[in-house]
Amino acid sequence: MSRKMVGLLIPLLALLLIMSTPAFLKLATPVRAQQYGGTLKIALPSEPNTFNWFAAGSTWSLDVLYPSYDRLFRWKNGTLVPELAKEFSVSPDGLTYTITIYNNVTFQDGKPLTAEDVAFTVNVLAQQDWTYYHGYFKSVDHAEAVDTYTVKIFMKELDVGFQALGLAVMNIMPKHIWEPLLQEHGDQLAVYNPKIPDEVVGSGPFQIVEYVPGQFVRYKAFDNYWMGRPYADELIVNFITEASTAILAVQKGEIDAYVGWVTPEVVPTLLSTEGVGIHIYQSSTFYHWGFINTRWPFNITDFRRAMAYCVNKQEIVDTVLSGWGIPGSWGVVMPFGPNAQWYNPNVENKYTFNLSKAAEILDKLGFKDVDGDGWREAPNGSDFSFEIYPPHYDIIRIRAAQMISDWLSQIPGGGIKAIVRVLEWKTVWPMIKKAQVDTYLLGSGPGNDISWLYRRFHTRETGGTGNWAHYSNPEVDNLTEALKTTLDPEKRKQIAWRIQEILADEVPIIVLYYRKFPQPYRIDKWEGWYRPLTGGIFNIWTLREVHLRTTAPPTSPTPPPTSPTPPPTSPSPPPTGPSPTSPSPTQPGGGAANTQFLVMLAIIIVLVIIIIVLLVRRRSPV
Amino acid sequence: MRRVLVRRAITSLITFFIAISLVFVISRLTGDPLSELIENPEVAPETVEALRRAFGLDKPLYVQYINFIQSTLVGQLGYSINYKRPVFDVIMEKLPYTIALLIPAITLSNYFAYRLGVESGWRRGKKFDISITSVSLFIRATPHFWLAIVLLYIFGVWLGIFPIFGAVTAGAEYASIWDWLKDYLWHYFLPVSVIVIRATGAMFLYIRNSLVETLGEDYITTAVAKGLPEKIVLYKHAARNALLPAVTVMGLRYAFIIDGAVLTETVFSYPGTGRLVYEAIVYRDFFLLQGAVIILTTSVIFVNFIIDLIYLYLDPRVRYR
Numbered sequence: 001m002s003r004k005m006v007g008l009l010i011p012l013l014a015l016l017l018i019m020s021t022p023a024f025l026k027l028a029t030p031v032r033a034q035q036y037g038g039t040l041k042i043a044l045p046s047e048p049n050t051f052n053w054f055a056a057g058s059t060w061s062l063d064v065l066y067p068s069y070d071r072l073f074r075w076k077n078g079t080l081v082p083e084l085a086k087e088f089s090v091s092p093d094g095l096t097y098t099i100t101i102y103n104n105v106t107f108q109d110g111k112p113l114t115a116e117d118v119a120f121t122v123n124v125l126a127q128q129d130w131t132y133y134h135g136y137f138k139s140v141d142h143a144e145a146v147d148t149y150t151v152k153i154f155m156k157e158l159d160v161g162f163q164a165l166g167l168a169v170m171n172i173m174p175k176h177i178w179e180p181l182l183q184e185h186g187d188q189l190a191v192y193n194p195k196i197p198d199e200v201v202g203s204g205p206f207q208i209v210e211y212v213p214g215q216f217v218r219y220k221a222f223d224n225y226w227m228g229r230p231y232a233d234e235l236i237v238n239f240i241t242e243a244s245t246a247i248l249a250v251q252k253g254e255i256d257a258y259v260g261w262v263t264p265e266v267v268p269t270l271l272s273t274e275g276v277g278i279h280i281y282q283s284s285t286f287y288h289w290g291f292i293n294t295r296w297p298f299n300i301t302d303f304r305r306a307m308a309y310c311v312n313k314q315e316i317v318d319t320v321l322s323g324w325g326i327p328g329s330w331g332v333v334m335p336f337g338p339n340a341q342w343y344n345p346n347v348e349n350k351y352t353f354n355l356s357k358a359a360e361i362l363d364k365l366g367f368k369d370v371d372g373d374g375w376r377e378a379p380n381g382s383d384f385s386f387e388i389y390p391p392h393y394d395i396i397r398i399r400a401a402q403m404i405s406d407w408l409s410q411i412p413g414g415g416i417k418a419i420v421r422v423l424e425w426k427t428v429w430p431m432i433k434k435a436q437v438d439t440y441l442l443g444s445g446p447g448n449d450i451s452w453l454y455r456r457f458h459t460r461e462t463g464g465t466g467n468w469a470h471y472s473n474p475e476v477d478n479l480t481e482a483l484k485t486t487l488d489p490e491k492r493k494q495i496a497w498r499i500q501e502i503l504a505d506e507v508p509i510i511v512l513y514y515r516k517f518p519q520p521y522r523i524d525k526w527e528g529w530y531r532p533l534t535g536g537i538f539n540i541w542t543l544r545e546v547h548l549r550t551t552a553p554p555t556s557p558t559p560p561p562t563s564p565t566p567p568p569t570s571p572s573p574p575p576t577g578p579s580p581t582s583p584s585p586t587q588p589g590g591g592a593a594n595t596q597f598l599v600m601l602a603i604i605i606v607l608v609i610i611i612i613v614l615l616v617r618r619r620s621p622v
Numbered sequence: 623m624r625r626v627l628v629r630r631a632i633t634s635l636i637t638f639f640i641a642i643s644l645v646f647v648i649s650r651l652t653g654d655p656l657s658e659l660i661e662n663p664e665v666a667p668e669t670v671e672a673l674r675r676a677f678g679l680d681k682p683l684y685v686q687y688i689n690f691i692q693s694t695l696v697g698q699l700g701y702s703i704n705y706k707r708p709v710f711d712v713i714m715e716k717l718p719y720t721i722a723l724l725i726p727a728i729t730l731s732n733y734f735a736y737r738l739g740v741e742s743g744w745r746r747g748k749k750f751d752i753s754i755t756s757v758s759l760f761i762r763a764t765p766h767f768w769l770a771i772v773l774l775y776i777f778g779v780w781l782g783i784f785p786i787f788g789a790v791t792a793g794a795e796y797a798s799i800w801d802w803l804k805d806y807l808w809h810y811f812l813p814v815s816v817i818v819i820r821a822t823g824a825m826f827l828y829i830r831n832s833l834v835e836t837l838g839e840d841y842i843t844t845a846v847a848k849g850l851p852e853k854i855v856l857y858k859h860a861a862r863n864a865l866l867p868a869v870t871v872m873g874l875r876y877a878f879i880i881d882g883a884v885l886t887e888t889v890f891s892y893p894g895t896g897r898l899v900y901e902a903i904v905y906r907d908f909f910l911l912q913g914a915v916i917i918l919t920t921s922v923i924f925v926n927f928i929i930d931l932i933y934l935y936l937d938p939r940v941r942y943r
Contacts, residue, residue, distance in 0.1 A: 132665065215788055
């Protein structure tokens with residue numbers, strides 16, 4: 001070897017040397033087999049923006065702060081359950097809330113949590129308009145502590161959803177930390193990031209002790225947690241920006257659960273990995289085919305009904321979502337989660353997929369194929385077509401739009417021409433608001449209180465604020481207003497049922513599906529995961545209850561069977577969750593993906609070698 | 623020499639001014655950073671207006687511009703809209719990681735590219751040259767993220783000798799700074815390898831072709847005819863001249879460090895400014911973007927200055943002019 005080459009090789013050798021030092025090769029995480037102990041490792045797809053809960057809005061900031069705070073009430077699998085609130089009452093006029101809290105609650109810095117802290121938190125949210133949840137507290141006049149453990153909240157006006165929305169999202173912040181900060185910074189508290197660990201203090205089960213930006217947040221168990229110390233000694237929330245890396249990390253056991261978006265395609269591979277379970281939850285976002293109800297012909301109710309007969313929701317769920325969802329309801333309100341209590345089952349089968357019925361209606365309306373080209377013309381004889389706009393980033397909705405377009409073209413006696421247009425969504429969005437498109441596919445979130453129907457269907461909310469369909473019906477206007485001012489639960493239910501009947505009858509929008517999402521988590525190391533049907537696995541009940549597995553020996557050298565059946569104490573996937581793809585039991589480890597990858601790599605290497613050999617042989621005689 | 627430096631300083635200032643003005647204008651052309659909040663059902667319109675006031679976005683554009691120039695001159699970068707924290711803090715959280723990742727990676731890859739390029743150009747048409755060239759073409763055609771995932775799979779999952787995410791082990795306690803360093807380097811190896819491999823492949827061809835061209839020059843023939851040893855001809859006569867055009871390209875890669883390595887950072891979940899800048903663009907975080915561009919412009923100007931100095935060293939003609 002020439003001396004020149006030596007100079008080239010030295011850095012390479014140095015790298016190899018570093019690589020092979022023992023420090024690089026050892027990785028030991030001691031596991032104690034007790035009820036208490038262990039480090040629970042969760043991964044989120046993104047880091048938090050700020051640790052200031054008053055200002056925090058991004059999902060990931062809220063998730064990171066979640067283990068540190070308690071609330072008065074919290075939504076648990078579709079039911080509003082009291083947490084810090086021991087007693088709760090509302091005055092008959094609905095304007096005064098009286099809440100008594102438990103008296104054994106302390107903050108992580110040792111100071112007791114009292115009614116003063118609750119009143120302070122409510123007042124900040126009500127008075128500081130920059131706070132993220134200010135919207136839920138707009139109707140609050142002020143709150144005051146009546147005695148050490150009783151707080152009264154006085155409302156400016158009736159706000160029926162206040163408990164379900166405002167009080168259920170409100171983390172109780174310590175007054176002794178935040179009052180001085182508020183005085184010092186004023187409005188600028190909106191851009192203040194509290195110091196860790198001294199200022200990020202709550203009363204929740206885990207206390208934030210360390211944050212390494214872009215890397216992880218470390219929490220330690222709060223020994224004096226009022227509901228009893230959580231079992232895990234430590235909680236670490238990692239930030240893994242690439243979903244495929246996160247999936248590998250779960251498979252390797254480097255993290256215990258991944259709380260991010262996972263494509264259903266990888267579920268079989270994950271299930272065939274020993275020790276990995278899948279939690280499936282139902283998202284309540286309603287993906288719908290929306291019509292601009294002010295544009296011809298979508299201002300004709302019968303035309304919209306004809307459209308309703310042309311949509312086969314079940315088939316969209318079966319094919320495009322490969323079973324990962326449930327068909328949308330005709331009354332828009334979903335039959336699960338917090339909204340289940342207001343769901344009207346009578347409108348369930350209002351329309352069934354029936355193209356002949358659609359043809360009948362269209363014939364009656366005058367949409368007929370007069371020139372015999374296979375497409376129906378408008379009643380005045382001119383060519384007729386409309387457009388469907390799905391967002392460019394969601395392949396599922398693009399495919400759903402194509403399916404709808406296909407069904408419309410198959411209407412007997414001449415199809416309806418629906419053109420699927422995929423444009424940059426930032427371009428389409430303003431057009432929807434200004435009623436410049438015909439139809440669109442949108443996913444919208446409901447609220448936890450049924451009064452959200454006001455926002456979606458009241459005339460006053462048209463265009464700019466939530467009623468994207470530009471739907472207007474005086475009766476729905478009155479009913480949705482009544483939802484906001486009626487206190488009696490039975491009456492509210494009647495109103496909600498009536499609204500759903502009207503929506504199903506007039507079809508301002510067609511809800512196509514509600515999606516289900518998978519979340520991978522380890523079942524071999526931990527047990528006691530709380531798995532709600534409508535929420536993720538990273539929740540306060542999991543944090544309180546999850547503990548090291550005591551039943552199975554995870555350190556056993558013989559690998560457990562590769563069958564995906566979870567150990568007995570771990571619940572199987574939720575009953576409504578379909579198992580869309582059964583994993584092949586013969587595949588060990590990461591099965592299919594590994595093999596494909598190997599083959600791919602081998603082909604590439606062989607190709608490279610062939611190319612090099614060919615080149616060398618051709619040039620060498622020269 | 624002094625006149626050159628003064629002229630340099632003046633043009634640098636003008637460049638800086640134009641660059642930050644441009645980013646001010648361009649970022650504001652992309653739309654409203656608060657638009658996503660407007661569409662969020664949880665957020666009240668009052669809140670959006672309050673935030674607009676807090677960030678000074680309610681003022682007329684020219685006032686915003688004057689404020690921006692003023693605060694830049696006193697070294698204030700403002701507050702990030704997305705992070706709701708001072709821009710300086712947000713960038714400084716990530717910049718050390720990026721510098722630690724990219725400066726060694728760029729230096730190593732420049733060095734590898736230089737040595738390989740020179741050796742390969744000298745042996746033009748030989749087996750060594752052809753095999754190295756084909757490999758580098760292959761690497762050039764490989765997307766960053768693909769290479770990253772392949773390395774991750776081989777070393778992280780199959781062999782299991784490297785961690786698959788992060789820059790340090792989460793929650794680890796270190797007995798000493800050396801333990802920390804070991805842990806850091808262990809996490810560092812795969813991301814840095816990806817960047818070195820990719821960048822070497824890209825720069826190699828540049829240097830090789832430049833050298834091949836130089837080897838055709840008369841003075842090389844003269845040097846060989848004089849009977850100089852091969853090593854002196856190659857490194858003193860040929861390589862030095864071949865390096866001239868490459869120095870600018872190699873040097874400027876240091877300047878763009880704040881752009882980071884988005885894809886590598888993302889795959890390895892390595893914290894860095896690449897993703898930060900990318901997200902600043904996506905979320906229209908004007909102030910964060912402006913802060914990043916100020917740093918970028920400063921470093922481009924600085925690196926250009928250094929490159930000029932290197933030119934002085936490499937090319938005596940520049941020195942004596």
